[in-house]
Amino acid sequence: MSLIRVLHAEILKLKRTLAFRMIFVAPLLVATLQFFAIWNQRRFSANFNLWETLPKGALSIWAVFMLPLLITLETALINGVEHGEKQWKQIFALPVPRHAVYTAKLLVAQALAAASTLILCALTVLAGLALARLRADLPNTSAISYVWILKYAAFVWLAAWLIISIHTWVSIRWPGFALALGAGIGGTFFAIFAASARMGKYYPWLLPVNVFTEGRFATALLMGAAGGVIAAVIGCVEFVRRDVV
Amino acid sequence: MQKHAIETRGLTRRFGAQLAVDDLNLLAPEAGVYGFLGPNGAGKTTTIRMLLGLIRPDAGEVRLFGAPLAAGHLSLMRMVGALVETPSLYPHLTGRENLEVARRLLGAPRKLIDDALGIVKLAQDADRRVREYSMGMRQRLGLALALLNKPRLLVLDEPTNGLDPAGIHEMRDLIRHLPAEFGATVFLSSHLLSEVEQIASHIGIIHQGRLLFQGTLAELQAQRREHLIIGANQPERAMRCLTAAGWGARRRDDGLLTVSAATRDAAARINSLLVNQGLEVFHIAMAQASLEDIFLTLTNGRSEARRAA
Numbered sequence: 001m002s003l004i005r006v007l008h009a010e011i012l013k014l015k016r017t018l019a020f021r022m023i024f025v026a027p028l029l030v031a032t033l034q035f036f037a038i039w040n041q042r043r044f045s046a047n048f049n050l051w052e053t054l055p056k057g058a059l060s061i062w063a064v065f066m067l068p069l070l071i072t073l074e075t076a077l078i079n080g081v082e083h084g085e086k087q088w089k090q091i092f093a094l095p096v097p098r099h100a101v102y103t104a105k106l107l108v109a110q111a112l113a114a115a116s117t118l119i120l121c122a123l124t125v126l127a128g129l130a131l132a133r134l135r136a137d138l139p140n141t142s143a144i145s146y147v148w149i150l151k152y153a154a155f156v157w158l159a160a161w162l163i164i165s166i167h168t169w170v171s172i173r174w175p176g177f178a179l180a181l182g183a184g185i186g187g188t189f190f191a192i193f194a195a196s197a198r199m200g201k202y203y204p205w206l207l208p209v210n211v212f213t214e215g216r217f218a219t220a221l222l223m224g225a226a227g228g229v230i231a232a233v234i235g236c237v238e239f240v241r242r243d244v245v
Numbered sequence: 246m247q248k249h250a251i252e253t254r255g256l257t258r259r260f261g262a263q264l265a266v267d268d269l270n271l272l273a274p275e276a277g278v279y280g281f282l283g284p285n286g287a288g289k290t291t292t293i294r295m296l297l298g299l300i301r302p303d304a305g306e307v308r309l310f311g312a313p314l315a316a317g318h319l320s321l322m323r324m325v326g327a328l329v330e331t332p333s334l335y336p337h338l339t340g341r342e343n344l345e346v347a348r349r350l351l352g353a354p355r356k357l358i359d360d361a362l363g364i365v366k367l368a369q370d371a372d373r374r375v376r377e378y379s380m381g382m383r384q385r386l387g388l389a390l391a392l393l394n395k396p397r398l399l400v401l402d403e404p405t406n407g408l409d410p411a412g413i414h415e416m417r418d419l420i421r422h423l424p425a426e427f428g429a430t431v432f433l434s435s436h437l438l439s440e441v442e443q444i445a446s447h448i449g450i451i452h453q454g455r456l457l458f459q460g461t462l463a464e465l466q467a468q469r470r471e472h473l474i475i476g477a478n479q480p481e482r483a484m485r486c487l488t489a490a491g492w493g494a495r496r497r498d499d500g501l502l503t504v505s506a507a508t509r510d511a512a513a514r515i516n517s518l519l520v521n522q523g524l525e526v527f528h529i530a531m532a533q534a535s536l537e538d539i540f541l542t543l544t545n546g547r548s549e550a551r552r553a554a
Contacts, residue, residue, distance in 0.1 A: 001352075005349055005350055005351075005352050006350060008349045009346045009347075009349040009350045012338070012342060012345060012346050012349065013335060013338070013346060015337070015338065015342065016337050016338070017337060081335055081337075084336070085331070085332070085333045085334055085335075085336070086330075086331075086333050087333040087334075087335070088333075089294075089297075089299055089329050089330075089333060090327075090329070090332075090333035090347075090390070091333075091350070092297070092298070092299055093297045093298075093299065093322060093325070093327040093329065093400075094322060094347065094350050094351060095319045095320070095322040095323045095351065096319075096350050097319060243299070243300040243301065244294065244299040244300060
């Protein structure tokens with residue numbers, strides 16, 4: 001019951017915030033980019049398949065770049081509102097269990113990432129339909145791969161749980177935007193170097209995109225989802241024990 | 246037997262090597278206003294944070310309405326409303342939405358929002374965003390948040406900080422009426438005795454983490470002693486002469502001296518002493534110590550004792 005009450009309050013706090021607007025802006029950028037990437041091609045080979053190339057391209061860019069940055073921004077924003085005027089002291093003086101507060105913050109970040117990923121799926125389908133109409137020379141445009149899109153969107157989201165948990169903890173633990181953003185930008189930037197390394201298989205910020213890589217799929221999904229739960233529990237325990245000075 | 250809203254036993258908290266609160270035994274009776282008084286850095290906010298369970302004591306315990314806080318934090322916090330230092334508000338939401346966030350967290354009925362807005366006289370501005378609020382309006386909204394759940398105990402940490410004189414007057418009026426109108430106990434911290442003495446029925450004076458006085462306002466007033474106020478042309482030299490002659494003297498901000506003596510004979514002897522030393526005495530009068538003097542005597546005495554130790 002407490003968790004539902006806290007979630008209910010968290011939803012109201014999102015009103016008029018950038019956190020809410022960003023779940024539309026980020027996927028729109030990726031879908032637009034993918035649309036123009038295909039639209040600008042001069043000719044297509046006979047085996048070009050729009051509904052393989054477009055969703056995979058959009059979800060890959062989403063997983064390697066935009067989703068980690070979105071998670072960084074969303075967690076910094078939804079937890080930053082509590083640091084701004086030292087709201088933690090007000091919240092903890094209310095009859096609300098601290099673990100419910102932490103869990104609600106984490107669930108909101110997960111829900112925003114899920115909603116934004118779903119919006120990307122919808123925009124990708126719209127982009128594909130528009131391309132099929134605008135480029136009459138596109139071959140293989142009939143069978144829309146809804147199942148593949150939704151399945152891989154879910155995999156990307158599950159593999160991102162670990163970075164959602166890490167960023168939730170960082171942005172709750174330390175006030176100020178700089179550290180939270182620095183951790184996210186740094187994590188995403190080093191993913192470029194980690195991608196080609198053998199250990200890149202275990203690098204948290206690469207887990208979402210690793211679901212598309214053969215031989216890395218199972219590790220990405222298991223480490224992302226299970227690691228996310230473990231990191232969330234550790235973060236929650238630290239949060240519950242902390243003094244509010 | 247008198248019931249207590251707040252009772253602390255041996256409450257102690259350190260921050261590194263610094264002892265912020267030292268063996269504190271508070272007793273705040275129910276349905277009164279308890280003024281928790283002390284200079285800045287005395288340990289008031291640390292004490293309040295322990296009363297609310299925001300930080301844990303190193304030793305001792307807090308009891309609210311007779312029940313230990315450590316065992317039943319959540320159920321006890323249902324009876325408590327708090328405003329710690331500056332109000333914690335969401336500037337992008339309206340005043341009403343800020344109260345709605347707290348209402349959802351409390352699981353309280355929606356009607357309480359209008360009640361709280363009415364008490365703090367903020368109903369007209371409730372639908373404006375908080376970022377447009379003045380300091381006084383923010384402070385009143387902070388009080389509305391604390392009052393939202395109709396608490397039995399209201400803990401207010403320096404509630405008039407940053408307010409202009411009109412805002413202070415308004416806030417003081419609001420707080421004064423809370424025990425009578427709502428049966429709530431108010432625990433109010435301040436570094437200004439003049440503020441507390443106008444509202445509080447009971448007073449606790451804390452300095453360097455220790456409780457120096459605790460009792461009713463009347464008990465504190467009973468500690469007033471008569472003393473002499475002396476004006477001399479060289480106050481520093483006059484003070485040295487008086488101290489050398491065994492009179493306890495203290496220099497006031499206005500340049501006059503306060504001497505712990507209260508008889509006509511003492512006044513005459515002090516006058517001759519100073520005149521014989523070549524000083525010109527232009528003022529000599531008997532006066533009763535103000536509460537401010539008692540407060541300063543208590544807190545200065547403690548500081549000097551610490552330095553001597």
